[in-house]
Amino acid sequence: MPGLATGQQHSRSCAQPCGDREPALPRPRCLAPGSQLAATPRLDKDHGGTRIGFGGAQAVHLAQSLVSLGIADRNDWEQAGKDPLRMTKTVLERLLEEHGNAVVAAHYELELRLGQSLFDYGGYRANGIDPTLLFFSLSPYSSFPVCMGKIVDELETVHPGLGMAAYRTLQNALYRWVRVYDESDARQYIDMSMESIEEGEEEQCEIPKLDPDLPACLRARKSSWRQSRQPKLSAYPLPGEPRMRHFVELVRQIHRASHSGSRPDNAALLDELRHTYSLAVALPVVVLHFRDGDAISACFDFEAEFWGQETPEPNLVLSFHPDRPEEVKACLKVLAVVTRILALIVGLSDLLRPKEN
Amino acid sequence: MRLDVDLGDVIELKLDRALLVYANQQRSRHMVTVHTVQHAENHLPVLGTGTLLSMETLRELAKQLGSGTLLECLPENVIARTPETLAWWTPAEVRPMFFGAGSELGGVSGKPFPHPPLLFVVAKGILHVRALCENRRPAATSRLAVAPYWNTGGDGKVCHGTMRAPNGVSSASIPQWETAFFQSEFTHPGDTVKLTRRKGGVVPLWQSLAGARRFPRRTLIAAEGLIDYLKGLESK
Numbered sequence: 001m002p003g004l005a006t007g008q009q010h011s012r013s014c015a016q017p018c019g020d021r022e023p024a025l026p027r028p029r030c031l032a033p034g035s036q037l038a039a040t041p042r043l044d045k046d047h048g049g050t051r052i053g054f055g056g057a058q059a060v061h062l063a064q065s066l067v068s069l070g071i072a073d074r075n076d077w078e079q080a081g082k083d084p085l086r087m088t089k090t091v092l093e094r095l096l097e098e099h100g101n102a103v104v105a106a107h108y109e110l111e112l113r114l115g116q117s118l119f120d121y122g123g124y125r126a127n128g129i130d131p132t133l134l135f136f137s138l139s140p141y142s143s144f145p146v147c148m149g150k151i152v153d154e155l156e157t158v159h160p161g162l163g164m165a166a167y168r169t170l171q172n173a174l175y176r177w178v179r180v181y182d183e184s185d186a187r188q189y190i191d192m193s194m195e196s197i198e199e200g201e202e203e204q205c206e207i208p209k210l211d212p213d214l215p216a217c218l219r220a221r222k223s224s225w226r227q228s229r230q231p232k233l234s235a236y237p238l239p240g241e242p243r244m245r246h247f248v249e250l251v252r253q254i255h256r257a258s259h260s261g262s263r264p265d266n267a268a269l270l271d272e273l274r275h276t277y278s279l280a281v282a283l284p285v286v287v288l289h290f291r292d293g294d295a296i297s298a299c300f301d302f303e304a305e306f307w308g309q310e311t312p313e314p315n316l317v318l319s320f321h322p323d324r325p326e327e328v329k330a331c332l333k334v335l336a337v338v339t340r341i342l343a344l345i346v347g348l349s350d351l352l353r354p355k356e357n
Numbered sequence: 358m359r360l361d362v363d364l365g366d367v368i369e370l371k372l373d374r375a376l377l378v379y380a381n382q383q384r385s386r387h388m389v390t391v392h393t394v395q396h397a398e399n400h401l402p403v404l405g406t407g408t409l410l411s412m413e414t415l416r417e418l419a420k421q422l423g424s425g426t427l428l429e430c431l432p433e434n435v436i437a438r439t440p441e442t443l444a445w446w447t448p449a450e451v452r453p454m455f456f457g458a459g460s461e462l463g464g465v466s467g468k469p470f471p472h473p474p475l476l477f478v479v480a481k482g483i484l485h486v487r488a489l490c491e492n493r494r495p496a497a498t499s500r501l502a503v504a505p506y507w508n509t510g511g512d513g514k515v516c517h518g519t520m521r522a523p524n525g526v527s528s529a530s531i532p533q534w535e536t537a538f539f540q541s542e543f544t545h546p547g548d549t550v551k552l553t554r555r556k557g558g559v560v561p562l563w564q565s566l567a568g569a570r571r572f573p574r575r576t577l578i579a580a581e582g583l584i585d586y587l588k589g590l591e592s593k
Contacts, residue, residue, distance in 0.1 A: 057365075104358050111358065112360050116363070204555065204556070
């Protein structure tokens with residue numbers, strides 16, 4: 001690799017140029033008896049084995065970009081055995097680690113895929129999509145629950161409106177980057193279930209009731225937060241009680257982290273992908289609910305049973321040209337933001353979890 | 358999060374065997390031999406004694422590996438086909454079912470029941486059944502559901518018992534397999550696992566559906582994806 005390789009690279013070319021092929025072999029007719037096959041030709045050492053790369057050209061470009069950005073160095077290249085794929089993976093893992101991926105990996109089932117196509121469809125790429133692009137895609141295998149009912153109620157008793165402001169701030173901070181399953185999804189599921197019930201089927205169906213499980217401040221306001229004149233979280237003073245104070249600080253931190261990066265504008269790409277693939281709605285990375293076994297959890301469980309019929313849309317899609325360092329840098333910045341937010345959510349969830357005696 | 362980098366592979370390949378092609382000057386006669394390879398101490402590979410390779414040998418090998426399926430045109434309801442496996446689907450429909458006399462469902466035996474769309478799979482001579490979540494031909498990624506039938510396990514395996522199962526897995530045998538499934542008596546729960554979300558289980562489900570026209574989809578329990586299910590059966 002230019003800039004790192006100390007030895008000389010050799011290109012691998014086709015031994016038989018196209019257009020100059022031998023005719024297909026005719027069917028064998030006269031075969032020699034096995035006893036005459038005593039020839040033991042000797043081969044060169046190079047015929048004994050080799051290391052061969054399949055489709056690794058873009059990995060080389062990406063590795064070069066990582067080097068030019070100063071994210072990878074000669075040491076990484078040497079430690080990876082001069083394998084651009086291995087080096088790229090190691091460097092990206094290190095980068096995620098620096099932003100809290102150890103915590104994220106321990107609490108979420110998330111896959112961050114880097115590939116030449118968005119999905120593992122045997123290399124199939126949608127028409128009309130630049131073949132030199134690489135994609136990062138983030139998809140969950142399960143959802144991380146955050147139970148917020150108690151803290152929202154507690155904050156409301158300290159300053160009316162504070163509980164809801166904290167909840168909505170958190171919700172919107174997450175919405176910017178990942179899919180969240182919350183009370184609005186539960187309400188939609190319940191409405192759809194009620195519509196599809198036929199007369200006489202009511203007793204057969206278990207349809208959760210949402211409103212009794214919502215904190216009072218959310219129950220009272222059915223209009224959207226944006227429509228209402230809810231003050232921002234920063235407008236409220238911090239509570240004096242340490243746990244509540246820590247919670248509000250964490251939500252503010254998550255809000256700041258969420259707004260520290262710009263979500264990539266790849267609407268056209270997503271439209272093209274949706275047109276090409278039959279994609280289901282993205283699976284939620286986080287579930288915001290209010291108490292164990294509440295209506296939101298129940299609706300989530302009902303819906304989750306039928307997820308996976310079709311490939312879900314990833315939560316996050318980042319496309320970039322691996323040979324353009326500025327594009328690589330922008331993607332890595334987004335990944336850092338998302339990793340940081342998800343790690344902070346774990347801290348927030350730990351804070352809300354009842355302490356065992 | 359787990360990082361999966363799929364940008365190709367770099368793998369170590371070691372010379373394992375060699376095919377040598379011999380020809381006369383006119384290239385009218387050929388011979389192919391397969392050679393093992395020995396790696397000497399100096400790492401120089403040396404070809405071992407060769408054995409003959411003929412087209413007949415290749416054909417016989419392919420046949421023994423199971424590619425001996427007879428040519429046939431597949432009907433539209435066939436989902437997958439290998440020499441040992443046949444998978445097809447049936448749309449939701451009303452069919453009669455028969456339950457063992459004296460069983461909890463004996464009282465509704467012979468009545469018409471609405472059935473969900475179904476996936477049938479004959480794998481290694483055993484019938485398996487899963488319900489489909491949507492009334493259309495499933496795709497490889499379609500999510501399946503547990504089939505809520507007696508004599509059927511949570512994995513979809515049908516207890517054949519005295520059922521008159523047809524021989525073979527040609528597409529022509531599909532109607533016979535369906536007849537064998539629906540016209541045999543369902544006599545007992547096939548498994549201890551939960552087969553339906555209906556309160557009380559399979560018995561109240563079918564009791565409530567006797568004479569009904571539509572199977573309630575929300576009573577189905579989601580299972581694996583279609584391709585995973587088929588691969589699972591193939592590997593058993």
